[in-house]
Amino acid sequence: MHELFGSPFKQETTLIFDTHLHLIYLDKLSYPWLDDFAALRRDATYDSYDVVAHRVGISGVLHMEVDVAEQDIGAETDMVAALMATDGNLLRGAISSCRPESDHFAQFLEQQRERPEIKGFRRVLHVVPDETSTTEVFR
Numbered sequence: 829m830h831e832l833f834g835s836p837f838k839q840e841t842t843l844i845f846d847t848h849l850h851l852i853y854l855d856k857l858s859y860p861w862l863d864d865f866a867a868l869r870r871d872a873t874y875d876s877y878d879v880v881a882h883r884v885g886i887s888g889v890l891h892m893e894v895d896v897a898e899q900d901i902g903a904e905t906d907m908v909a910a911l912m913a914t915d916g917n918l919l920r921g922a923i924s925s926c927r928p929e930s931d932h933f934a935q936f937l938e939q940q941r942e943r944p945e946i947k948g949f950r951r952v953l954h955v956v957p958d959e960t961s962t963t964e965v966f967r
Contacts, residue, residue, distance in 0.1 A: 893925035
């Protein structure tokens with residue numbers, strides 16, 4: 829038996845790892861960008877994903893941040909961590925949202941070091957001015 833992300837698998841088992849799951853819980857987090865996309869403004873829950881994932885043989889998944897409101901970044905990671913703690917869950921980690929252009933980014937990163945569920949960070953850039961990624965703070 830081999831161990832991958834804490835779950836035992838036989839060596840000959842085919843692994844399908846989903847690296848980009850977006851979860852949307854409108855009752856828990858704020859998604860300002862959804863105001864402009866009525867067709868997408870609906871829940872996308874882990875329970876719904878889990879049914880399909882098991883059916884097609886997905887053995888693990890990373891949650892990809894969904895560009896929640898800045899004040900909800902930590903709550904989004906908390907939500908993923910809580911889901912990860914449930915028995916039989918396929919979630920193996922989270923790609924957290926971040927704001928590298930913020931003066932508080934270094935402090936934010938330091939706080940995240942204590943979060944083993946975070947496997948990486950992403951900043952959605954197509955929704956901000958191009959200059960955002962060229963500032964000294966961002967770099």
